[in-house]
Amino acid sequence: MFADLAEFHQWLAERRRAHTYEVTRVPLEDLDGWRTDERTGNIVHRSGRFFSVRGLRVDTDRRAIGSWSQPIIVQPEIGMLGLVVTVVDGEVHCLMQAKMEPGNINLLQLSPTVQATHSNYTRVHGGSRVPCLEYLSYPRPARTVFDALQSEQGSWFLGKRNRNVIVRVDRPFPAGEEFCWLGLGQIAALLTEPHVINMDSRTVLSGMPFLDGGVSAARSASRRYGDGTPLHSDKEVLSWFTEMKTRTRLDRELVPLGSLPGWSRENGVIARPDGRHFSVMGAHVRASSREVGEWWQPMVAPSGRGLIAFLGRRIDGAFHILVHARTEAGTYDLVEMAPTVSCIPETYRDEPAGHRPRYLDVVREAARDRMLVDALHSEEGGRFYHAESRYLVIDVGEDFGLDVPSDYCWMTPEQLTGFVCFSNHVNVSARCLLSCMVGEQLSMSA
């Protein structure tokens, strides 16, 4: 454990020095182990394992543009994101791992204790043991705090879900040189720094409020923006969610990646002529710290920095956030509860106001002193190349009207957190923002 964050950063720098990593962009044609299917143009691994990049045709009544085609990552297996926690001197501590992911801007970030694919963690292919997996596997020697299937980025993944788990053990234990125990207060502080806590950690941390017993920090953090009666009861919120699903038409069909309207493959990259949204590129990775020292893989590279924001305001004393019922190309079950705004603003630079995502302008015009959370984080570095998003929570003040379009709903952060323990309710961006909010409150109270 670290006396302070300076000591932690020293440790992280050491971990960085202990290994060499090198990530190079290469043409999709040069990905060793991968092939482009002659007939479909889909990019698949020669073993049939891992994941594939395919084409998806989407037709829905819930987006400004109702029909489109796009490349999408298909990875039907359920991975494991597991966090082991314990309590030391009354403070929750989390076992974090320094993990290299090729898409991270700074390569090395903190992952949860276990971040494993399904094949890894069920060990169907043999392979090396996943450290600390024994705390998460059934039957568990540790108490379950939280255990749910959660969705990943629906814009780039088709129905991908990971199992998010938090277990509590009685005392800390040594777990190897890539691991460290961090107090929740330290994690909270690190959540305000750019590119330290990786996406997998942030999504798991959104389950932290389900820790109960004498540990008040996490739980009180979920009530962080003042107690008070929510504008809508949980029952009303669930009814709204059901109404949104019932109204949503989402027809999807996997189609050949090779003949996707609006996309072309040139110079070893799949992209749109207008450069919008994202591209599919190849990466060559050399790492001394992974089981395999060298590998190749396709990655999704977004065309600009993402913006993920909750607008919020007090309603009768209780802070509420404006939740959006959002449908994305890969959404597992029609809609999920999402941040007020999630987009790549660059995409809409030249669009007239009416064509920009709703509330984007409110976010852009917000004064800095209204930003309760303002942090820069990486998206999943195993599949996404240099994908970073600015996470914001903005207090828009009580002059902001309560009347909102029918696909938006005011909830307290605590209400939204309550739905996190049920699968496919809260999307990954919203979960990450909730974690930042816990962090923000903890660092304020620290």
Next chain:
Amino acid sequence: MFADLAEFHQWLAERRRAHTYEVTRVPLEDLDGWRTDERTGNIVHRSGRFFSVRGLRVDTDRRAIGSWSQPIIVQPEIGMLGLVVTVVDGEVHCLMQAKMEPGNINLLQLSPTVQATHSNYTRVHGGSRVPCLEYLSYPRPARTVFDALQSEQGSWFLGKRNRNVIVRVDRPFPAGEEFCWLGLGQIAALLTEPHVINMDSRTVLSGMPFLDGGVSAARSASRRYGDGTPLHSDKEVLSWFTEMKTRTRLDRELVPLGSLPGWSRENGVIARPDGRHFSVMGAHVRASSREVGEWWQPMVAPSGRGLIAFLGRRIDGAFHILVHARTEAGTYDLVEMAPTVSCIPETYRDEPAGHRPRYLDVVREAARDRMLVDALHSEEGGRFYHAESRYLVIDVGEDFGLDVPSDYCWMTPEQLTGFVCFSNHVNVSARCLLSCMVGEQLSMSA
């Protein structure tokens, strides 16, 4: 409102006399308005609306037979099952509708207030007004008690869901001659009679415990088998559910109905040569009480009476039921919480003990005085022809071991009910059994 059940039965008999209904089995070739696709053999409506019968290939690791092909009903739209309730003299009353469905053995049963397809209730095709729909449509003039998407029979429907809604109004109102207000005690009594309360009513009634406020009947009924601490906390149950989903492989592919291995179409019926499971048949319906006086449709006819049973026992004073994590051909999300046993026992008549569904023999050998619930009900009469199931809850006593296979979990009825308000947790058979249990307790306490 009826002074007693005799009066109700008189009313129901009158409703029956007021209309003429006639359902005739006809060859699939003779279904006016429907056609068999030449290339695939799929049965589709000429308008492209309603539903289709297609082939499904299933490959899973969660059933005794891991791979099979079967006909399946594809109806991607979300229907509405809505119940309007009110409180009169302290007792909850429900607005029920006498509704003819061609598959019902006795044709006329009680449906919820509204039982409408998506096209009906959004009125995209014009069509006649659905009575009482205004109480269920957004924005609602009535208070929402319960509002969730719920799965239908996964053995015969591919991922079909209906919206189950209960709303509460301030006072009863006259709703037309096909409608009646029944007290919850009367409904409870009717739930013990065969073929009166239809499946759509039973699934919606499983949301009745979410009625709160001064109305104690329904809520106390959800605690009906004694208070006490559940063996597993809700958190542990959700973790078990997540574990079951993570372990489940369920690969499905829609395939042509015409070339389905193990099934053949002869004499206008699609069936298996061994006669097992079910067949797909044609029906001609004449009714004076429906918008359309005459129509044709394909229907699924099961090969025998179904058995749907919970085994239960007291654990430390609290009654628990043994819930099965069940995967069916059409299950929306890998597994759902299901009764201990659900099958057509006839299918397994000649199988040796080891090849019969687990716990089927325990149900068969149960003494009559251990049966807390024993009722005969129809499955959905709009799609299933003469599909009836015996619904049982059996108290197996405290000698029955608590150690169960990993895909079973002991829960209190109240715990299971708690998951009903979240979509895709509790399957239709389990929800119907929960309604029968509420009924049983209410009629005991009446």
